Amino acid sequence: MKLPEQSSPLPLKFYQRDTVTVAKDLLGKGLFVRKNKARFLCEIVEVEAYLGKHDEASHSFRGPTQRNQSMFQVGGTAYVYLIYGFYFCVNVVTEEKGVGSAVLLRAAAPLSGHKEMQKNRKLKELSRPEQLLSGPGKLAQALGIDRAFDGKKFNRPDFKIIDLGNVLSESAISSSPRIGISKAKDQHLRFFIKNSPWLSR
DNA sequence: TGCCTGATTGCCT
């Protein structure tokens, strides 16, 4: 297996497909971030799909604003926003420019950079590794992703999503309603790897 | 275990 540094990012075409398909395909993929001297690699285990103009729970529902403009860029762009004035959430924009759909990265399994993640999360040495990336706010905090990443594409040497060689069967994936969302509860748009110890909540 | 709150920004009604 190649070092994550040397692995090619997924092509932008990967993201320019149906949002639910992309969401499920992102499970098991690797998110690599290099920031200053730190290198992070984690495996995505939980995501949520937001479907653009017709999804009333989506930020893009009411059209572009200053905050959500990256969500309307082409698939493969990062949409990073501040939530509750405190934490950042990282999204992968999908489909074509102007659609406004994206996949929220909710949880991941740490593969390398544990120590630096702990530092970013301001956790003690002994804290449990399964809580390092088990939620959208935690994930962004641990990897040092902030507003500066908003609008970047996931195909940079220092910020990319790579194929880890994991093959997930449909039966390894579960779905549920999205978390923290009061609208469109009937739709199961949260996808996660069944029985993974790295999930949120 | 589970409920409640504080922290804090920026959007929308």
Add this chain to the structure above:
DNA sequence: GGCAATCAGGCAA
């Protein structure tokens, strides 16, 4: 002015 795709810590039971 209210509330949001959150999280940790405090307190009661």
